[in-house]
Amino acid sequence: MESKYQKVKDALKEAILSGKYPIDQKLPTETELMERFNVSRYTVRRAVGDLETEHFIYRIQGGGMFVQDWHKDWSNESDSKMIGVVTTHIADYIFPQIIYGIDQVISDNGYSLLLGNTHNNHEKERKSLINMLNTKVAGLIIEPTQSALPNPNMDLYQEIMDDQIPTLFINANYGATYPQLKFPFVTTADVDAERKLIDYLFGLGHESIIGVFQVDDIQGVHRMDGFVQAYQQHPDISYKSNLIMYQSGDALDKITHRIETYLKDEHRPTAIACYNDQLAIRVLAFVKQLGLRVPEDISIVGFDNYQMSEYMSPALTTLNHEKEQMGQAAGKMIVDLLNHKPVESITYDPQLIVRKSATAPQKPTA
Amino acid sequence: MESKYQKVKDALKEAILSGKYPIDQKLPTETELMERFNVSRYTVRRAVGDLETEHFIYRIQGGGMFVQDWHKDWSNESDSKMIGVVTTHIADYIFPQIIYGIDQVISDNGYSLLLGNTHNNHEKERKSLINMLNTKVAGLIIEPTQSALPNPNMDLYQEIMDDQIPTLFINANYGATYPQLKFPFVTTADVDAERKLIDYLFGLGHESIIGVFQVDDIQGVHRMDGFVQAYQQHPDISYKSNLIMYQSGDALDKITHRIETYLKDEHRPTAIACYNDQLAIRVLAFVKQLGLRVPEDISIVGFDNYQMSEYMSPALTTLNHEKEQMGQAAGKMIVDLLNHKPVESITYDPQLIVRKSATAPQKPTA
DNA sequence: AGTATTGATTTATGCGGACAAATATTATAA
DNA sequence: TTATAATATTTGTCCGCATAAATCAATACT
Numbered sequence A, B: 001m002e003s004k005y006q007k008v009k010d011a012l013k014e015a016i017l018s019g020k021y022p023i024d025q026k027l028p029t030e031t032e033l034m035e036r037f038n039v040s041r042y043t044v045r046r047a048v049g050d051l052e053t054e055h056f057i058y059r060i061q062g063g064g065m066f067v068q069d070w071h072k073d074w075s076n077e078s079d080s081k082m083i084g085v086v087t088t089h090i091a092d093y094i095f096p097q098i099i100y101g102i103d104q105v106i107s108d109n110g111y112s113l114l115l116g117n118t119h120n121n122h123e124k125e126r127k128s129l130i131n132m133l134n135t136k137v138a139g140l141i142i143e144p145t146q147s148a149l150p151n152p153n154m155d156l157y158q159e160i161m162d163d164q165i166p167t168l169f170i171n172a173n174y175g176a177t178y179p180q181l182k183f184p185f186v187t188t189a190d191v192d193a194e195r196k197l198i199d200y201l202f203g204l205g206h207e208s209i210i211g212v213f214q215v216d217d218i219q220g221v222h223r224m225d226g227f228v229q230a231y232q233q234h235p236d237i238s239y240k241s242n243l244i245m246y247q248s249g250d251a252l253d254k255i256t257h258r259i260e261t262y263l264k265d266e267h268r269p270t271a272i273a274c275y276n277d278q279l280a281i282r283v284l285a286f287v288k289q290l291g292l293r294v295p296e297d298i299s300i301v302g303f304d305n306y307q308m309s310e311y312m313s314p315a316l317t318t319l320n321h322e323k324e325q326m327g328q329a330a331g332k333m334i335v336d337l338l339n340h341k342p343v344e345s346i347t348y349d350p351q352l353i354v355r356k357s358a359t360a361p362q363k364p365t366a
Numbered sequence C: 001a002g003t004a005t006t007g008a009t010t011t012a013t014g015c016g017g018a019c020a021a022a023t024a025t026t027a028t029a030a
Numbered sequence D: 001t002t003a004t005a006a007t008a009t010t011t012g013t014c015c016g017c018a019t020a021a022a023t024c025a026a027t028a029c030t
Helices: A004-017 A030-037 A041-053 A095-108 A122-134 A154-162 A190-204 A218-232 A252-264 A277-289 A323-338 B004-017 B030-037 B041-053 B070-075 B095-108 B122-134 B154-162 B190-204 B218-232 B252-264 B277-289 B323-338
Strands: A057-060 A064-067 A082-087 A112-117 A139-142 A167-170 A185-188 A209-214 A242-246 A271-274 A299-301 A346-348 B057-060 B064-067 B082-087 B112-117 B139-142 B167-170 B185-188 B209-214 B242-246 B271-274 B299-301 B346-348
Touching (some): A004 A041, A112 B122, A122 B112, A167 A323, A209 A218, A271 A277, A323 A346, B030 B041, B095 B112, B095 B323, B167 B323, B190 B218, B190 B271, B209 B218, B209 B252, B323 B346
Parallel strands (some): A209 A242, B271 B299
């Protein structure tokens, strides 16, 4: 005698396989199935529970039961409990904290973290992505490499899309650049924040500011855009702006040399706005070495609120970047994606953190 | 809130994985489990049902429940190209750079990096290790958690040993504490280095020094030993030493409060030797806040040469820690182990890095 | 000594009910 | 018309209970 739950299970499986319920189609509710098969709720749940572990259906609490894409060969890869994280720099700067945030959430959900490092280099990014695809990760979190430049690995991204691997981007919305990639993202409102920061400097009385931005990252471009926008709203002083653009491969002394040139000018700039705190800390050390006092002689501001920034002398005025929180959000998002829950992209608004590295300029720059 | 059946399931899985129930061993009956976990029959059955589908146990009607040979699963053919790295903190301090160094080497050899974070917590270490074993890593690099305390996860280490998974330790030689674990290691000569550092302070004229060390890590204990040894070689002034011990969970203000007490003394200490640069940076900020000048009023030294230490004011005098190089060495070592090449443990000798945070004391401390 | 029977134990299947948590829908207010 | 709040729906977790089927161990019988 075949058991009741077996009968229910077989009937449902048959209906799915025959195409009566197409993929992503909503199945009857548990109550309906109870009546249709004249069994208890336990029996229904036992049947659909089995079907779920066999990947024929997926269930959403409060939502319903749906047909899974059983065409795919889940059998050999579905037990992958790894989330691939591809970043430009795993060791430097803010990314360890983002990774930490991701790890917190996904490890609670039984996943672990497979790391890939691109050194902001497209070739290594390619290697990493191929590796991730080969190890059949359950999901991917990617910080795109040199996101302001055309990406030669688009074929791989397309493949990720085709394979329907749950994926999201950090620090960049690739969907804006490549419309075919409709991945959700977690990012910061870089343009607005930088504009707010420069406005703050204007408010202190600064008029001539050096902006130093890394322009092969989309983040850097955005921050530069914010810098430019702030000046555009003050056409009377916009001629006093100074812009230094660099790329990730450039040596630091190239940048400092250009800064030095600006500072030698008679009407020298009174403030420097840096791409991020990492750069700001180095620029700070450089201008102190030139004999300038910060902030009396020159103000310096950064971006990201790096953990060590408050311990600098003077403590850095900067914009907050919710690194850990951002990582947690990304972790939660990828887990939701894996559970077929709807997700929404998040944009964080950096807040101004006023410390000691920026004050009103001592002498009018007239 | 984790569900009850999850708790039961995890507890049983843990017991099986840890070897408490050997293969083909009979598990407690459902009734026993109901009493032991104080849950209903449904909950027990839900838990063991899951474990059965995950092939951890098999059940015989009327007979009982038994442990499945989960061992076989991974030992047969593991062409896994993943190296598991278990660290105490992935985001903080020096570890990102060590991870970076490891990644450099192993990614060149076609391996990728599976990360585990223990938060210096034995329970999380256990979770991480089990996870690593389940995902069939090809090799393991472990920084032991609270390495100065007895480790309750010794059964898992034993299992790693039994399964002959290529493994090495970072920052600790567990073989010294647990003779049965003959894993190679990469570490630093903490005792000698700290003694050298304190001797350097003696040479500057300091006699009364505060040593602040984290004592649940073996590294911290070693550094404290070096501090003590330095004083032992100068019996005439050894009564002027001041020792503060703390554990990883302690709040910073507890430590700073004790430092403040010492500094209020009439013959107050003229130098502070900190467990690491991370602590030194915070202590530096604290004593400056007290109105003391560094190094004029008090000298401060750290350990590890954290990347930001040179940008402090004053720049930190410290001991070098070849983080990236150490990571590379660990990476090379694990690759060698995987290729059945002989390896030798490495001990790095930290070099003194003299910067600005330590000078001769202003007034004789007589 | 070997075998059949019996009863206790243990897992398998099944029912009904209760409440929680997430989602969907509808009604309401701005 | 658009948000917001309240309500209903739907799946998730948990309990107690009952019966069936398989196994095990002790006993009685040949």
